[in-house]
Amino acid sequence: MTDAPTPRPPLTPRHWPTWLAIAFGWTLARWPWSLARVGGRALGLLMRVAMIERRRTAAANLALCFPELDEGARRRLLREHFDSLGLGVFEFLRAWWGPIAPLDQRYTLEGQAHLEAARAGGRGVILVSPHFTTLEICVRLLCRHVPIAGMYRPHDEEVLEWAVRRGRARYTQEMFTREELRPALRHLKNGGVLWFAPDQETRRGDSVFVPFFGQPAWSLTSTHQLARLSGACVLTLFHERLDDGSYRLEIGPPLEDFPSADATADTARVMQALERLIRRVPAQYLWIHQRFKRRPKGEAPVYR
Secondary structure: OOOOOOOOOOOOHHHHHHHHHHHHHHHHOOOOHHHHHHHHHHHHHHHHHHOHHHHHHHHHHHHHHOOOOOHHHHHHHHHHHHHHHHHHHHHHHHHHHOOOHHHOOOEEEEOHHHHHHHHHHHOOEEEEOOOEOOHHHHHHHHOOOOOOEEEEOOOOOHHHHHHHHHHHOOOOOEEEEOOOHHHHHHHHHOOOEEEEOOOOOOOOOOEEEEEEOOEEEEEEOHHHHHHHHHOOEEEEEEEEEOOOOOEEEEEOOOOOOOOOOOHHHHHHHHHHHHHHHHHHOHHHEOOOOOOOOOOOOOOOOOOO
């Protein structure tokens, strides 16, 4: 847990609606676990009906990434995805602001030996994972076993950013924005563990096109850069929600001969590794994100 002082929250009247929404989220974070699962599935159905543009984005992504599936199979996958999104909302809220004691006996962690071996001798470790809907709750569970810092993109709404960062400070060692490269590198050089998910579309210039589900995807080279500058080892983190409401976390072995001298080749390796994880539980990946918004020159847009 970080010892850095928390700044005062913004309390002006224009922020009151956001505070009301956060208070409601804080209440949902304390629902009994069985009730939260029912509420999550109901919310997923509502989101699928109401979020028309997001539904179209997810459908376009699934058609692009799973051309081998027929239309009926992709529709089922889309429904399962929105179920997972609804459950994920409740999981995020519980991770930030609620108790996770109900999950004490409802998760397993595999591959911790890979992490311990990578940290031997004081070496830093970078954990990379896709944007699964289980992301926040599973990272909080993992923090029970090893101190972890994270990299993230700040929320635009300053009240939400304050509340979420305060919630994460309860279980993470530190949180760095994607612009805070120097403190993140210092954390790694001191033997720390840094988690982040480098699989989303970004406007940053340190990105390249590499294959992702057979498509050119504009992807951050950050994993290569952080490993090169810090000497850290890179491991994958897989996590999934099982049908009975429990979770499985799995830490993979280190990427061999990483980093190389080629940032593009290394970024392609990272994206391939994340794709393999996503294919294991495709419904739990964040398909509503416009992953292929930026296209190579001359290629048709994916989202119309």
